[in-house]
Amino acid sequence: MQNPFQNAMAQLDKTSEINKNFSAEFIQRMRQPDRDIRISIPIKMDDSSLRVFEGYRVQYNNALGPYKGGIRYHPDTEINEVKALAFWMALKCAVANIPMGGGKGGITVDPKKLSKGELERLSRGWVRGLSDILGPYKDVPAPDVNTTPEIMAWMTDEFEKITGDKTKATFTGKPINKGGSEGRSAATAQGGFYVFETLRADVGLPQKCKVVIQGIGNVGGHAGKIWSKAGHKVIAISESKGGIHNENGLDIEKLLEHKKVTGSISDFPGAKNISNQELLGLSCDLLIPAAFENVITDANASKIKAKAILELANGPTTPEADEILFKRGIPIVPDILANSGGVIVSYFEWEQNLKNEHWTEKEVFEKLKKIMEDASKKISKKTKESKISLRMGAFILALERIKAKTI
Helix, strand or coil: CCCHHHHHHHHHHHHHHHCCCCCHHHHHHHCCCCEEEEEEEEEECCCCCEEEEEEEEEEEECCCCCEEEEEEEECCCCHHHHHHHHHHHHHHHHHHCCCCCEEEEEEECCHHHCCHHHHHHHHHHHHHHHHHHCECCCEEEEECCCCCHHHHHHHHHHHHHHHCCCCCCCCCCCCHHHCCCCCCCCHHHHHHHHHHHHHCCCCCCCCCCEEEEECCCHHHHHHHHHHHHCCCEEEEEEECCEEEECCCCCCHHHHHHHHHHHCCCCCCCCCEEECHHHHHCCEEEEEEECCCCCCECCCCHHHCEEEEEECCCCCCECHHHHHHHHHCCCCEECHHHHCCHHHHHHHHHHHHHHHCCCCCHHHHHHHHHHHHHHHHHHHHHHHHHHCCCHHHHHHHHHHHHHHHHCC
């Protein structure tokens, strides 16, 4: 598997080649996180045995504000992945022009193999190991892959016990009744949709699109519902084991119900089971990778038949694939723009907690739409002026903003 941090640094190097306004010293600073922490988390299991898990927090850059970024629980989570995600988060906050820096955390674990009690003890253990570097004005974590509002509530409670902080602003993505924000679960997909609507004509897509979504977790599931509701046709969607395809469109609400009942999307009535690789090669208007890194590579980029790609996952396209697709004239709306809705609404939650306010979903999405449209238009303008990819336009905008605040 490709090292995601090497991919992130290749993107940084390419940006510095294209834009000569960044000094070698500034680029050198951006190649290293401010802090890179690994902790051991000893947990008493339900059978009374002791297991020690490895946890991480990378604080990449706080030139614009407190470190901000999710925590993922996954068996493949390791430090290079977390570093890459923290780097991208710094750029994402800068693209959105919100006063937050970039961070990311994780634990190497398969949470499906833990009981609820073990999961709670593990989550609280992560906070105990890192509480001295967290805080509403230091570092504000959030959910990511396999972490939930309930886990954020446990972490908030543990942090309050340790520090006495009652603002609830140190963790975002909490349940609504425990200081969470309206609209948070749909925010990444909803923000991506606002970007899509702003850039649709620019990237040459029709008013009504045939859409393929890779991933049916929180982000992919919400994306399916949002694009379908707007009159687009979701013709294929996948989970880790494989996907399903119906050229006439899938009923996403019924599909999500089918998944809830059967535990899988396979054998959905009226749809054909396909592999994940087949799904990526389907002919469509818009391909939305909404799961993990390194999905579109130099091995499959030549087989992509989408007219455009919108990255709701972090780092789904390798630098080599980026080059192939750019040469083929297939525009990619990059992750640091397309999926920044999640961190923007996390920022809104942090702001609501500190001000002791609670905004309606309508207010949240109105504020989100304005930020996403503004960022999309600025990046599109840079792209057209310099004849560069949308990714390079987004990187340049983000790095300019970080550079302006870097001492």
